[in-house]
Amino acid sequence: MANFLVKRLLQAIFVLFAITLLVAFAIRLTGDPALMLTQGAGSVTEADLVLIREALGINKPFFAQYFEFIVGLFSFDFGRSFLGGTPVSDLISTSLPATLILAVSVMLISIVISIPLGIKAAVSKGKWADQTIRIVSLVGLSFPNFWLALMLVLVFSIWLQWLPPSGMYGFTSFLMPAFTMAIILTATNVRLVRSSMLETLQAQYIMVARAKGLSENTVLYKHALRNCAIPLITYFGLQFGGLLGGIVVIERVFNWPGLGSLAFDAVSGRDYPVLQAVITILSMLIVSVNLLVDIAYGLIDPRIRTE
Amino acid sequence: MNTKQYFSMALKSIAMATSITAASLSFASTLTVSSPQDPGSWDPIDTFLINWASVSTNIYDGLTYRGPDLKLQPGLATSWQQLDNGTRIRFNLRQGVTFHNGEKFDASSVKFTFDRLMGDEGKKGPQRSNYAAIESVEVIDSNTVDFHLKAADPVLLTKLAGYGAMIVPPKYIQEKGEDFFNTHPVGTGPFKFVSYEPKVDIKLEAYDKHWGGAPKLSNLNYRFISEPSTAVAELQSGRVDLVIPPTIPIGMISTIEESPELDVVTTVSPSVYALRFNTKNGITKDERVRKALIYGVDRQAIIDSILGGQASAISSFQSPISFGNDPKMSPLPYDPAKAMQLLKAAGIKPGTKVQIDIRGNDSTFNEVTQAIASYLQIIGLNATIKPYETSVLINDIVPAGKTGEMFQQGWGGWTLDYDNTAYFMYHTGEKWNPYDSDPELDKLLESQRSLTDTKKREEILKSIANYTADRALEMPLYNLNAIFAVSKKVKGFVPVPDSRMRLNNVTVE
Numbered sequence: 001m002a003n004f005l006v007k008r009l010l011q012a013i014f015v016l017f018a019i020t021l022l023v024a025f026a027i028r029l030t031g032d033p034a035l036m037l038t039q040g041a042g043s044v045t046e047a048d049l050v051l052i053r054e055a056l057g058i059n060k061p062f063f064a065q066y067f068e069f070i071v072g073l074f075s076f077d078f079g080r081s082f083l084g085g086t087p088v089s090d091l092i093s094t095s096l097p098a099t100l101i102l103a104v105s106v107m108l109i110s111i112v113i114s115i116p117l118g119i120k121a122a123v124s125k126g127k128w129a130d131q132t133i134r135i136v137s138l139v140g141l142s143f144p145n146f147w148l149a150l151m152l153v154l155v156f157s158i159w160l161q162w163l164p165p166s167g168m169y170g171f172t173s174f175l176m177p178a179f180t181m182a183i184i185l186t187a188t189n190v191r192l193v194r195s196s197m198l199e200t201l202q203a204q205y206i207m208v209a210r211a212k213g214l215s216e217n218t219v220l221y222k223h224a225l226r227n228c229a230i231p232l233i234t235y236f237g238l239q240f241g242g243l244l245g246g247i248v249v250i251e252r253v254f255n256w257p258g259l260g261s262l263a264f265d266a267v268s269g270r271d272y273p274v275l276q277a278v279i280t281i282l283s284m285l286i287v288s289v290n291l292l293v294d295i296a297y298g299l300i301d302p303r304i305r306t307e
Numbered sequence: 308m309n310t311k312q313y314f315s316m317a318l319k320s321i322a323m324a325t326s327i328t329a330a331s332l333s334f335a336s337t338l339t340v341s342s343p344q345d346p347g348s349w350d351p352i353d354t355f356l357i358n359w360a361s362v363s364t365n366i367y368d369g370l371t372y373r374g375p376d377l378k379l380q381p382g383l384a385t386s387w388q389q390l391d392n393g394t395r396i397r398f399n400l401r402q403g404v405t406f407h408n409g410e411k412f413d414a415s416s417v418k419f420t421f422d423r424l425m426g427d428e429g430k431k432g433p434q435r436s437n438y439a440a441i442e443s444v445e446v447i448d449s450n451t452v453d454f455h456l457k458a459a460d461p462v463l464l465t466k467l468a469g470y471g472a473m474i475v476p477p478k479y480i481q482e483k484g485e486d487f488f489n490t491h492p493v494g495t496g497p498f499k500f501v502s503y504e505p506k507v508d509i510k511l512e513a514y515d516k517h518w519g520g521a522p523k524l525s526n527l528n529y530r531f532i533s534e535p536s537t538a539v540a541e542l543q544s545g546r547v548d549l550v551i552p553p554t555i556p557i558g559m560i561s562t563i564e565e566s567p568e569l570d571v572v573t574t575v576s577p578s579v580y581a582l583r584f585n586t587k588n589g590i591t592k593d594e595r596v597r598k599a600l601i602y603g604v605d606r607q608a609i610i611d612s613i614l615g616g617q618a619s620a621i622s623s624f625q626s627p628i629s630f631g632n633d634p635k636m637s638p639l640p641y642d643p644a645k646a647m648q649l650l651k652a653a654g655i656k657p658g659t660k661v662q663i664d665i666r667g668n669d670s671t672f673n674e675v676t677q678a679i680a681s682y683l684q685i686i687g688l689n690a691t692i693k694p695y696e697t698s699v700l701i702n703d704i705v706p707a708g709k710t711g712e713m714f715q716q717g718w719g720g721w722t723l724d725y726d727n728t729a730y731f732m733y734h735t736g737e738k739w740n741p742y743d744s745d746p747e748l749d750k751l752l753e754s755q756r757s758l759t760d761t762k763k764r765e766e767i768l769k770s771i772a773n774y775t776a777d778r779a780l781e782m783p784l785y786n787l788n789a790i791f792a793v794s795k796k797v798k799g800f801v802p803v804p805d806s807r808m809r810l811n812n813v814t815v816e
Binding site: 030031032035036037038045048051052055056081083084085086090091094095150153154157158161164165166167168252253254255257261262265268270 | 344345346347348353354355430431432433435436486489490504505506507530531532533534536537540541543544545546697698699702703
């Protein structure tokens with residue numbers, strides 16, 4: 001297990017390194033930020049541009065800039081935004097928690113709802129409960145997230161006026177963005193839990209457990225769930241990456257001041273330092289979630305732990 | 308836990324949410340504005356974004372002031388004289404003015420502001436080049452300053468009313484530092500800074516000691532919301548009172564007008580659109596072809612249908628409120644027969660290809676271009692549309708002269724002086740003029756720059772407008788309105804053409 005983890009950790013570090021290099025390189029292909037900054041100006045001379053590039057630090061060779069970025073990374077110093085000069089770490093320290101709170105709660109809401117529903121559907125396979133859950137989840141699955149977001153805003157903010165349509169002003173602001181994503185994710189997960197459970201329930205040890213006279217709940221939650229947990233956890237881990245991608249759209253619709261909004265503005269403003277930082281942090285998150293998934297394998301399955 | 312319990316939990320949380328919203332309902336004289344962009348810094352010399360100005364016009368004053376009527380008025384300077392053939396301007400300063408931090412405003416604040424703009428700090432930002440005419444600022448006495456200019460700049464007095472020329476507090480900046488000033492702005496304007504949360508909002512409150520009198524609002528908040536539907540949802544739910552441009556797309560106007568609590572207010576803006584021609588290569592090298600293309604497109608029909616009437620046809624590349632617009636000019640009429648005749652005379656075969664380069668993310672202009680392409684089809688040309696990412700088109704393709712026969716150009720200088728358009732579009736060697744070089748036009752453009760006689764200068768600008776239309780240097784399309792959505796609770800709001808709105812006379816019921 002320890003060996004396995006060390007190997008995974010080294011792999012993770014390599015992945016991060018490759019991503020930072022790729023991002024730093026790719027973003028510099030998008031064009032000159034100095035031109036972007038001065039596009040509203042009428043008469044900008046090449047001399048003006050040279051001064052601005054110097055002030056932004058983009059006149060240096062690529063590897064010098066990249067080296068600075070990597071060194072800064074260790075002290076959480078990502079330089080300054082090209083737009084306005086705010087330290088990037090300040091921007092990150094407010095938007096990272098905003099994104100995390102949303103992403104993690106969406107995962108939790110979805111897992112907490114989909115596991116019991118998925119099991120219920122599996123147990124009552126073919127009966128009305130199963131049919132209902134399957135149809136409802138199919139409907140949920142078919143919503144495009146931005147459309148669902150707009151519908152929720154229409155109902156809860158404009159008609160009922162219960163929830164604020166956007167922004168991050170306490171718990172009420174949190175409900176719509178979280179549930180928009182959670183509804184869609186849950187719809188997927190219910191189907192996943194159901195099929196995984198159906199497979200497990202056919203195993204012989206389930207028959208043995210039932211034959212022993214264990215209560216149905218013990219059979220389901222202790223024996224069956226634990227055995228189908230590994231594929232589920234793998235899938236949830238992968239989902240987290242996808243979720244962080246989908247969050248960009250949702251953050252924009254709900255004006256949620258998270259990493260997605262930050263990245264969006266940075267792309268359109270050729271704001272190298274901000275974009276580099278956001279992508280690096282997002283990849284760190286995804287890599288660490290995958291590491292956690294690996295660790296979770298060991299915790300759930302004693303066979304992996306002792307190998 | 309079963310399904311029932313989940314639903315009861317969800318209901319409980321919704322009920323909780325309701326009570327919180329009800330408790331946080333609005334204060335009496337607070338105006339909340341939705342602005343599409345956070346400029347990231349409130350320092351006047353750091354940015355060019357119009358949404359910097361829509362906030363900062365309330366925080367800062369310039370030496371001159373220009374309101375919604377676009378007439379230049381005294382600001383922190385009560386009067387001024389142009390001396391030495393326009394190369395020196397003397398300003399008499401307003402007395403008894405204090406910055407929001409209590410610091411006194413006088414001649415040294417003016418000198419500090421412009422030394423900073425033209426010096427090392429200004430070099431890092433994009434504003435300096437706009438004020439390049441300023442050589443130095445000399446303090447005559449505590450209430451008088453002289454601006455020494457390298458060359459006369461007829462638009463300078465207007466430029467002093469906004470952006471990089473906003474007067475900043477010397478002591479405050481020296482003591483607190485540049486970084487602190489970026490996020491904690493202090494000026495002499497009618498509203499003072501309270502708090503700023505990047506990408507979220509900036510909050511201001513009334514500065515009762517403003518020289519123009521205390522504003523009627525007690526608080527003024529701006530929230531940064533870029534998504535139009537989100538901004539409108541906030542407006543409909545009553546949490547935002549005013550949505551400023553550029554947010555509302557034309558297609559959304561009817562939705563807002565349907566709501567009994569909301570109004571759409573529009574005004575003429577500086578924004579003009581044209582398809583400019585590649586006058587160096589291809590078929591558009593020929594003036595007859597360029598004219599044929601203009602005759603061949605029914606621009607009024609495009610305005611009426613696609614733009615919902617929220618625009619007006621233009622005859623030269625400027626807005627009707629621009630200094631230098633010639634009201635006697637009229638757009639070339641829609642005349643496909645004449646267009647085909649001109650094409651035939653120029654020896655253009657039917658089915659010849661023309662390429663139109665546009666910004667891919669501008670959905671309204673995309674529709675406009677598709678309509679243009681079909682009009683061109685009618686006169687026998689085969690138009691292809693090539694969309695680019697905005698920053699690529701304007702920073703890489705156009706300046707390098709790599710466009711097709713036509714390319715989208717939007718322009719809209721807040722100074723509303725045709726010089727600020729024409730010089731950059733038509734003078735040889737300018738970034739926005741990759742193709743054309745016309746010595747006669749160059750001479751005209753240069754000649755008006757040193758004139759302090761406004762009448763004479765206006766005549767020259769008008770003749771430039773006529774000259775460019777005669778040579779058909781672009782297909783002038785339209786001047787787009789600035790679109791504001793506002794709650795009916797808001798009284799006394801006057802839409803401004805240039806986003807530089809001062810909200811001191813607005814009230815909220």
